Amino acid sequence: MISVDVISKSYGDVPVLQDIQFNVEKGQTVAILGPSGIGKSTLLRLIAGIDPKFEGTVSRPKNMAIVFQEPTLLLWRSVFENIQLIHPELSTEAVREALSEVGLADKADLFPGQLSLGQQRRLSLARGFAGNPDLLIMDEPFVSLDEKTADEMLTLTERLISKTQPATIFVTHDTTEAARLATQILTLDGQPATLKIKETLK
Amino acid sequence: MSVRAFSLLGLLGFWFLVAWIAADPMVLPMPQELFSPLWAELKSGELLFHLSRTLIRVIWAFTLAMSLGLALGLVMGLFPHVDRWLDPWLVVFLNLPALVLIVLCYLWIGLNETAAIIAVTLNKIPNVTTIIREGARSLDPNLKAMAQVFPMRKQSVLQHVILPQLAPFIAGAARSGIAVIWKIVLVVEFLGRSNGIGFQIHLYFQLFDVRLVLVYALSFITVMLLVEWLILQPWEKRVRRWRTA
Numbered sequence: 037m038i039s040v041d042v043i044s045k046s047y048g049d050v051p052v053l054q055d056i057q058f059n060v061e062k063g064q065t066v067a068i069l070g071p072s073g074i075g076k077s078t079l080l081r082l083i084a085g086i087d088p089k090f091e092g093t094v095s096r097p098k099n100m101a102i103v104f105q106e107p108t109l110l111l112w113r114s115v116f117e118n119i120q121l122i123h124p125e126l127s128t129e130a131v132r133e134a135l136s137e138v139g140l141a142d143k144a145d146l147f148p149g150q151l152s153l154g155q156q157r158r159l160s161l162a163r164g165f166a167g168n169p170d171l172l173i174m175d176e177p178f179v180s181l182d183e184k185t186a187d188e189m190l191t192l193t194e195r196l197i198s199k200t201q202p203a204t205i206f207v208t209h210d211t212t213e214a215a216r217l218a219t220q221i222l223t224l225d226g227q228p229a230t231l232k233i234k235e236t237l238k
Numbered sequence: 239m240s241v242r243a244f245s246l247l248g249l250l251g252f253w254f255l256v257a258w259i260a261a262d263p264m265v266l267p268m269p270q271e272l273f274s275p276l277w278a279e280l281k282s283g284e285l286l287f288h289l290s291r292t293l294i295r296v297i298w299a300f301t302l303a304m305s306l307g308l309a310l311g312l313v314m315g316l317f318p319h320v321d322r323w324l325d326p327w328l329v330v331f332l333n334l335p336a337l338v339l340i341v342l343c344y345l346w347i348g349l350n351e352t353a354a355i356i357a358v359t360l361n362k363i364p365n366v367t368t369i370i371r372e373g374a375r376s377l378d379p380n381l382k383a384m385a386q387v388f389p390m391r392k393q394s395v396l397q398h399v400i401l402p403q404l405a406p407f408i409a410g411a412a413r414s415g416i417a418v419i420w421k422i423v424l425v426v427e428f429l430g431r432s433n434g435i436g437f438q439i440h441l442y443f444q445l446f447d448v449r450l451v452l453v454y455a456l457s458f459i460t461v462m463l464l465v466e467w468l469i470l471q472p473w474e475k476r477v478r479r480w481r482t483a
């Protein structure tokens with residue numbers, strides 16, 4: 037179980053986040069909604085442990101995965117190595133399986149720069165799920181994609197989540213996206229931002 | 239390739255022209271006048287002996303300066319509080335004239351091989367450090383976060399995340415490094431060694447033999463051009479493969 041308890045987070049003298057408490061069980065998907073600039077990504081960085089400077093505690097499992105807005109790939113290593121180097125415990129077949137899961141089976145030997153943006157995003161998604169994470173964190177993974185690609189990505193993500201069943205926390209500003217993936221929606225609002233609405237779906 | 243060849247031929251042509259105007263082999267001999275002394279030095283084994291002595295010193299100093307400079311630059315680029323402490327040292331060493339370091343090394347360590355190589359290494363480290371520090375400061379923070387969350391092993395992060403991002407900086411430091419290092423090695427040999435290209439140039443300078451000074455200098459330039467074309471450039475091409483694929 038992941039439990040988040042952020043008492044406060046400030047940048048310098050400016051408080052950004054305050055009193056944010058929630059838990060996520062394995063198999064649950066929590067969407068964090070809110071207008072841009074409210075501090076959603078900041079909250080994710082606290083949860084992921086990227087930014088340790090805040091007041092409060094987050095208990096998180098060891099086996100985590102993250103999918104960023106940008107694909108954030110190792111552009112100097114092949115598509116195959118982009119999964120294998122991050123998950124050295126996986127066998128060659130398991131890496132190929134993860135690639136074919138997102139439709140990149142025939143691209144294994146290319147460099148990420150040779151892929152389209154949509155394909156790079158799918159590789160980033162495959163990297164996230166490949167290690168069967170206990171906690172998956174996604175930061176606006178479908179932003180700035182055209183409608184069709186975004187929809188494909190959503191369907192793919194839905195399938196991968198139901199297959200691996202991680203605890204998922206993802207950030208978005210799109211209500212329909214949130215409604216489609218999430219079992220629970222949390223809305224950030226205010227200055228400093230805090231949890232305003234908790235709504236349980238499904 | 240053809241541009242490179244023409245450019246070098248142009249330089250040779252310029253030499254012919256100036257030698258023809260000077261019309262004094264004591265000042266500047268014609269290029270073809272170097273062949274017989276070159277052959278004599280090759281046959282006696284003198285040239286290859288001194289070339290190899292210099293080359294060994296260059297390799298030692300280059301390896302030491304690159305690895306120490308890389309480590310120091312990485313640490314200073316990644317940890318700002320270390321950088322604040324070491325930066326003044328870096329500025330001092332960057333501005334210390336090569337000659338001063340060489341003389342001090344010979345005075346403190348003695349007229350030996352260790353002093354010679356340390357002097358050259360110390361001259362080059364600050365430069366490598368400065369370039370690598372710039373690279374370490376420009377590392378992608380998102381990749382760092384990615385490597386931290388998943389988490390990747392430290393060894394793997396260095397090898398597959400950090401060093402590939404530094405490759406252009408390492409190549410730059412290596413390129414400028416090798417050129418500067420062999421010039422300083424020559425000064426070190428000139429001042430305090432009894433073999434090497436610098437020693438031979440010192441000898442023929444005292445004998446006022448321009449032909450042999452040129453033979454020794456040009457031989458080593460040829461070696462360094464080969465290193466550039468056969469080692470540095472192919473290596474750079476290999477690590478840049480992903481950009482052009």
